[in-house]
């Protein structure tokens with residue numbers, strides 16, 4: 001299978017991705033955001049003659065408003081989210097399963113912890129980690145049914161079993177980094193240097209300021 005990845009970065013560091021099967025030209029989009037113009041997504045699809053099949057949310061975002069519905073209206077693609085996601089817009093619910101994007105296998109890993117509807121998406125040597133694993137960090141666990149214990153288990157039992165060379169594509173990055181790898185995060189991510197108990201204690205005490213758009217984003221993205 002051969003696939004390609006295009007990353008879109010919003011001015012506030014929210015990352016979305018279009019992944020396409022290079023032979024069949026079927027594509028999926030991960031975490032589309034209103035902070036990237038719809039035109040940017042649709043022009044990319046058009047220029048590359050891609051057929052968008054799936055719109056996938058890694059979780060219910062609290063820091064930006066999703067454009068999944070608008071992308072659906074433009075393309076007719078289906079919205080896929082974990083079954084715990086509160087949104088009524090999903091066309092299909094996901095649990096641990098695999099689907100085909102043309103000749104490319106797409107594996108969904110259920111990775112609760114940041115929220116209870118978090119999934120990571122494994123495609124070949126790339127894993128899209130949402131806010132479960134960030135470059136040099138992890139998502140917070142203090143709202144949307146988050147759980148520090150679940151996050152620890154998701155990271156170590158679902159992600160850190162992948163090969164070191166697996167590329168990590170997160171949902172956010174504020175430092176203009178494009179991606180990381182599982183091996184790099186294992187070696188350098190300070191949160192991964194913590195034992196289970198240290199991690200749970202540190203994350204349970206970690207209450208950064210709520211994201212700017214918290215109330216609006218959660219309400220909009222849960223519709």
Ligand SMILES: [Fe+2]
Nearest residue numbers: 061062131139
């Ligand atoms: Fe998040």
